[in-house]
Amino acid sequence: MPLKIYPPVMDIYELVGNTPLINLSDYLQNTRIQLFAKAEWFNPGGSIKDRPAREIILAAEKEGKLNHKKRILDATSGNMGIAYTLLGRARGYKVTLCLPENVSPERKRLLKIFGAEIILTDPLESIDGAIMLARRLYQSDPEKFFYADQYSNPANVLAHYKTTGPEIWEQTSGKITHFIAGLGTSGTLMGVGKFLKEKNPHIKLIGIQPDAPLHGIEGLKHMLSALRPSIYQEDFLDEIIYVSTEEAYHMVKRLLQEKSLFVGVSSGAALAGALKLAQTLSEGVIVTVFPDSGHKYLSEAFWED
Amino acid sequence: MAVIVRIPTPLLSLTGGQREVQAEGSTLMDLIEDLERRYPGMKERLCDEEGNLRRFVNFFVNDEDVRFLEGAKTSLKDGDVVSIVPAIAGGLNP
Numbered sequence: 324m325p326l327k328i329y330p331p332v333m334d335i336y337e338l339v340g341n342t343p344l345i346n347l348s349d350y351l352q353n354t355r356i357q358l359f360a361k362a363e364w365f366n367p368g369g370s371i372k373d374r375p376a377r378e379i380i381l382a383a384e385k386e387g388k389l390n391h392k393k394r395i396l397d398a399t400s401g402n403m404g405i406a407y408t409l410l411g412r413a414r415g416y417k418v419t420l421c422l423p424e425n426v427s428p429e430r431k432r433l434l435k436i437f438g439a440e441i442i443l444t445d446p447l448e449s450i451d452g453a454i455m456l457a458r459r460l461y462q463s464d465p466e467k468f469f470y471a472d473q474y475s476n477p478a479n480v481l482a483h484y485k486t487t488g489p490e491i492w493e494q495t496s497g498k499i500t501h502f503i504a505g506l507g508t509s510g511t512l513m514g515v516g517k518f519l520k521e522k523n524p525h526i527k528l529i530g531i532q533p534d535a536p537l538h539g540i541e542g543l544k545h546m547l548s549a550l551r552p553s554i555y556q557e558d559f560l561d562e563i564i565y566v567s568t569e570e571a572y573h574m575v576k577r578l579l580q581e582k583s584l585f586v587g588v589s590s591g592a593a594l595a596g597a598l599k600l601a602q603t604l605s606e607g608v609i610v611t612v613f614p615d616s617g618h619k620y621l622s623e624a625f626w627e628d
Numbered sequence: 629m630a631v632i633v634r635i636p637t638p639l640l641s642l643t644g645g646q647r648e649v650q651a652e653g654s655t656l657m658d659l660i661e662d663l664e665r666r667y668p669g670m671k672e673r674l675c676d677e678e679g680n681l682r683r684f685v686n687f688f689v690n691d692e693d694v695r696f697l698e699g700a701k702t703s704l705k706d707g708d709v710v711s712i713v714p715a716i717a718g719g720l721n722p
């Protein structure tokens with residue numbers, strides 16, 4: 324008897340996307356509102372960033388910007404770097420990453436094991452220092468690098484337009500009324516938002532922002548005080564909801580205690596934001612995303628509080 | 629007693645863009661109180677409502693994490709360099 328395996332997965336690129344949608348409606352008192360979160364840690368690299376990394380790599384190959392003489396270069400605080408490194412090496416690419424020195428030891432270790440070259444930048448300058456260095460490196464040797472530039476690359480938005488958006492539409496049978504997500508590069512919100520608004524212009528888009536420039540919500544950017552991603556179009560959003568780091572921590576712990584869901588800090592911020600949004604509605608179907616799991620935050624102190 | 633304080637990018641708006649400022653205090657908490665007098669709004673960024681150092685802000689005195697010293701009670705002396713480092717994604721762990 325020949326061995327049959329269903330479905331056969333030929334490479335890691337096929338494992339990206341098609342993540343589960345988790346029903347969290349019982350967090351709401353109002354039974355006319357439903358709340359769902361997309362479990363993005365099911366991606367092979369462990370975060371939502373596999374989606375844009377895949378699209379950025381494939382698009383760059385197609386446009387002739389990436390070939391085996393070049394290294395993939397970008398600034399990242401972790402997840403995108405992990406995604407570039409895993410997906411890149413599957414197609415034979417080497418990766419150089421600029422990251423602020425204060426990214427967690429777990430991330431640096433993962434990146435090293437996966438084979439990335441990492442260049443650390445001044446922790447006082449946060450991700451913006453890493454972005455500036457990546458720009459300088461690229462300018463100093465444009466032949467050596469493909470500068471992926473997730474903050475400006477339209478393929479970042481396109482990934483979510485092509486995958487995350489349609490998945491959410493199908494998983495809710497087109498019933499979604501509100502999409503709310505944290506803003507980092509803003510790729511998730513811009514791409515999913517564009518797809519959903521085309522399907523139904525009444526769907527509302529809500530961005531989540533840290534309530535202060537100095538915050539601990541990894542992955543999110545305080546747009547007012549930081550370098551603005553050029554893919555970010557604020558007027559595309561219907562509303563912005565602010566969340567404190569402490570609120571995010573609190574929700575991370577609730578999800579673990581009440582649902583056995585082990586998520587990262589920006590997922591806690593997503594839930595905190597979604598619950599604030601729900602309080603302003605009388606009915607609706609809210610969808611958010613949980614970008615990654617708790618594994619990369621083990622060294623954080625808040626778990627013990 | 630003058631201590632040099634290194635300011636992270638997200639707080640530059642409070643110091644008028646200065647990356648290094650001087651302040652005084654015999655402990656880290658005193659220093660934060662003095663920073664608040666010089667640059668109003670600073671304390672709220674660094675401490676929670678109960679006055680504890682925020683979990684996502686790391687303080688280093690001459691490169692030593694105050695968590696391994698005496699936290700907010702860590703004593704300071706003239707010429708010490710205090711760095712305020714955002715702890716996004718954990719600690720400074722080179």
Ligand SMILES: Cc1ncc(COP(=O)(O)O)c(C=O)c1O
Pocket residue numbers: 370372402403505506507508509510511512541542543587589590614615
């Ligand atoms: C953990 C985490 N949450 C949220 C985000 C934000 O997603 P986006 O860049 O699509 O806005 C990121 C992206 O870096 C992330 O790594």
